[in-house]
Amino acid sequence: MGDIRFTRRDFLRTAGAFTAMTAIGEIPGELLAALDERKLVRFPEKTDMILLTSRPPQLETPFHYFRELITPNEALFVRWHISQIPTSVDTNVWRLKIGGNTEKELQLSLDDLKTKFSPVTFTAVIQCSGNSRSLFDPRVAGGQWKNGAMGNVTWTGARLKDILGQARIKEGSAYVAFNGLDGPPLPSVPDFVKSLPLDKALEDDIIVAYAMNGEPLTMLNGFPARLIVPGWFATYWVKSLSDITVLNAQYEGFWMKTAYRIPDDPCACVPPGTAPKKTVPINRFDTRSFIVEPADGAALKRNKAVEVSGIAFSGGYGVRDVILSVDGGRTWNETKLGKDLGKYSWRQWTYTWHPKEAGRYTLLVRATDTIGESQPFEPLWNPAGFMRNNVEKIEVTVK
């Protein structure tokens, strides 16, 4: 349990082989990932994941998984907030309770969710608000994620709108709160509860998902059912749902009122090292794109075609185009977009590059979504380390 699969020392031991591969320009992503000194651990139902914390678990996806259009269940990142997380669920006993400001109180079983509502399936990027936090400068406290707190998953579930429709929302309702089976280690610790404005909660594409990539959810990703709010950060995608409560005012708990807030400014940013005057709850993703291959630091061969590839996604509006620079941003090239799995999915992109001269190259990638939202060239800063989306760059050597 929890053993280290590939350590820095192992890496140094294989450095000879590494140099040989560098010379011919073929370095597997897994080996480059070993340059990352963080520990790999194995939790139940998960593959080798990068350990941030063990209790509660926070596990990051190794970057090479982003070569795939769909992130495998066993490799999807894990992030819990408080330590009493569910480790055993009896689906004969588990019920999703819907109540509060409603005409009826519902207690739905997992079978009810599957059979009493028309199932909806779509692919959507799930991304932690603090994805890439460790790249902030100056550094900020919090989960020190690199770029692996994201994934692209096909979700199946029942529409929240349909569920709330059965409970019949009373006049004057304004918010809906969501609680899960996770609980605080002490009564003084705030329970993890999130809320959405009612008009957001009633949108067509918000679902209570009971399947990920056609399988039951893994326990660490929210078995037996979790909320899916496509295009919005995963803080709202409450795992192991137990209670949905309709409210006539905003939920005032810690995780809405104090945590997960961004500067109330179109850039969600403030000058580095300063505090925002006013904040709002974090909500929709900004547009992002990543170069997955070649890996940062790769050594390539002159006059040999290189397939540069990666992913791009937006806050629910699909990807219009992705451009790539191989000369540090002086000139830009259109890339070829891959299969379109819908506006919430990420889109793969490729560009065939023929490096003719030896030297060091800086590659940059920039995506624009269908409503024109793109990425800033320089990183923006906020004190919680949220919403990083600047143009990413990698350095490669051509020999």
Added chain:
Amino acid sequence: MKNLLLIWFLITLMIVPTMVLSQEQAGPGKGTVHSLELPIMPIQLKQGPGYDKVSTLCNICHSTDYITMQPAFPRATWTAEVNKMIKVMGAPINEEDAETIIDYLAQNYGTGK
């Protein structure tokens, strides 16, 4: 003492099979219980004054890799983090222990500023 041990042994005999069953057999007739066991991962914090307080008190709510994963922070940041744990996250830590913990963090996981 011997009697106590015997009683403990008998209780164990009764409980253990029940636990195994509850994990594997589940509700009425169907495999409806989904269970897993979380691994325990010991963290090696740096030795120094305050080590005991940090290992004990911080560990009540979270593993101490919450500390070791952070970059080196100035004392002011560690102070803000410890205060947040107490005032916002409800950690039962008195003022004296809080000072000890801040000193330990600034000393062992700090920037020296």
